[in-house]
Amino acid sequence: MNDNVLNLAKMRRVAASSLILFVSACNAPPDKPQTTVGAGGFTDISEAANLSFVHDAGIDGSYFMPEIIGSGVALFDHDGDGDLDIYLVNGGSHSGAVSEKTNRLFSQQADGRFLERTVASGLGDAGYGMGTALGDIDNDGDLDLFVSNYGPDTLYRNDGGGRFTDITAAAGIHGDEWSTSACFLDYDLDGRLDLYVAGYVHDRPAKSCTDSAGRKEYCGPMTYRGVPDKLWHNDGAGEFSDASEQSGIAGAAGKGLGVVSADFNADGRPDIFVANDGEANNLWINRGESQFEDQALMMGVAYNSFGKPEASMGVALGDLNADARLDLYVTHLVRETNTLYTGAPGGMQDSTGLTGSGAESMPYTGFGTSFLDADNDGDLDLAVANGRVTRNDTGDSGGLDDAYGEPNLFYINDGDGGLQNACAEAGDFCKKSHVSRGLVTGDIDGDGDLDMVVTNGHGPARLFRNDLPDKGDWLKVRAIDPRFNRDAIGATVEVIAGGSRMIRPVTGCYSYLTSSEAITHVGLGAAGEADEIRITWPDGLGESFPGVAANQGITLQRGSGAPVR
Secondary structure (H helix, E strand, O other), rough: HHHHHHHHHOOOOOOOOOOOOOOOOOOOOOOOOOOOOOOOOOOEEOOOOOOOOOOOOOOOOOOHHHOOOOOOOOEOOOOOOOEEEEOOOOOOOOOOOOOOOEEEEEEEEEOOOOEEHHHHHHHOOOOOEEEEEOOOOOOOOOOOOEEEOOOOOOEEEEHHHHHEEEEEHHHOOOOOOEEEEEEEEEOOOOOOEEEEEEEEEOOOOOOOEOOOOOOOOOHHHHHHHEEEOOOEEEEEOEEEOOHHHOOOHHHOOOOOEEEOOOOEOOOOOOEEEEEEEEOEEEEEEEOOEEEEEEHHHHOOOOOOOOOOOEEEOEEEEOOOOOOOEEEEEEEOOOOOOOOEEEOOEEEEEEEEEEEEOOHHOOOOOOEEEEEEOOOOOOOOOEEEEOOOOOOOOOOOOHHHHHHHHOOOEEEEEOOOOOOEEEEHOEHHHOOOOOEEEEEEEEOOOOOOOEEEEEEEEEEEEEEEEEEOOOOOOEEEEEEEOOOOOEEEOOOOEEEEEEEEEEEEEOOOOOOOOEOOOOEEEEEEEOOEEEEEEEEEEEOOEEEEEEEEOEEEEEEEEOOOOOOOO
C-alpha cells in the first residue's frame, strides 16, 4: 500500500496529542523504553523493555508434533499495581516429565521495563506448555490463570500481591490429553466462571511422517484421531466438575485449536465457537439447562463458502464492518485463504471475498490473530501472526525460522469493513520471518492505543509498541457486575460517538493460545467524547450510561447508571 492509499483510509483520523486527558498519561514518560519514537508503525521494543524470553520447543530431530504448534501468552495485571504484565508459555520434555523449561512471568515496572518474577509468583509451570486462559474463578476481584498443556493442565489461584497457588488437584481439573486454547465463560449464568478447553489430537504413540521429498516432517492433524473438548463447571469453593458429557460437548472430537465465546444468536446466553484443524468448526449454541447444540452448519461457520473444512487455527472476534453484529476471522494453512464470517440475520456468512485480504493470505499459514483499532479511528483493523507447519523449499539447514518462518500481516480498515494491506506502514511487525503463534493486544504502556505481544515457536517473544501516526481519541471501558465482584464476561459494550456506533465484546479469550484482561478498547476518531455508552449484560438485559470525555479509562457497574473513574 502506498502513502496516498493509507492516507485515504485514514481521512477521519486526527492527532489527539492536545486532547489527552487520561490520568495515567497518554505519552510514555521520559524514562519509558524509547527506540525510534515517532518512526511509525509498530516498534519492536523487546530488548529495550527487557523482555528476554526465548521459547524452547525441545527440538531434537524427532519431529515431535507439539514442537510446531505452541506457544501462547497471557497479558494481565498479575500483582494489582495497575499495569499489564506478560506471562509466556514454554515447551518442555517430550516425555511429559517435569522440565526445567518452565513458563515465565515478566512483571512490568514503573519505568516500563520488565522484571522476571516467575519464582516469586509461583507461576513456573513445567509441563509442555500450549496456551492460557484468564478469569476470576472465585469472584475475589483478581484474575486466576489456567495453563493448557500437552499432558496435564494446570489451574492457578491468584492469592493477591503477585502470588499464585497451583490448585489443579483440589479443583478437580484432570486429564492427560493434548489441550490447546481455553476460555472462561459463565455458561449457566450462575455468577461463577466456567472453563472451556479445546482438545487437539491423540498422538500417542507418535507416528513417523515425511514430506513429498521423503524428508522427515511434522505430522499433520489427519494422522491422528481428534480429542473431545472439555467443559468444566465451576461448582464454587474452588472446585470444578466435568460437564462435558451432560452438556453435549463431548459428542464431538474436532481437533480444536482456537476458541471464542459470545452470544451469537442474541438469546441472552453465551455460546462457544471452536476452530477445528482440517475438520468442520463447531458453534455450540447454548440451549439453557446446561445443554449445548452444535449449529455451526446451520449458522454458516462449519465450512467455507465452497463447503470445505479448513485448517482453522486462530480466531478474531469483533464487529469489523460496523453493522452491530459480531464477526469471526479464522486463520488457515498455506494455500487456503483466511476466512471472514460476518454476522447476518439468522447466522453468519463467508464474506472473505469482500475484504480484499483473502488472496493475500494464501501464501501464509496464520495462527494468532486479532481485531484491534490500531489507529483509534473507530474501525477495527486486523493483525495476523504467521508461521508454517511444513517446511518451505529452502529446507531446514538454517534452523526453524529459515525452514518454517513467515512474515506477519497487518491490515487497516478502510471504513467499510474492507481490509487494506498496511505492512509497509506497520514498522517492525511485518519485517521479520518467524514461526509466530500467539498474538495478544493491550495498552501495555498506558498511552491509550493498543500494543501487541507475539510469541514465536522456538524463538524470542516480541513486544511491539504502537507508534502509528495520526491516531484519534479513545476510551477504555471496564464492565463490572458488582454482584459477582468481577468483569462482566460475556457482556457487549456499545459506544456512540460522533454519529458512529462501536460494538465491542467483553472477553479475555481470542486469537490462538492466548488470553488478556477483559478491558474494552474503543477508538473515537475526532469525536472528543462518547455521547452514550450502552451495555448488554451477559443475561441479555441492557443498560444505558451517559456520555463521557474521551481519552480516559472508566468503570461501568451494573445498575449504577453512571461511570466511575
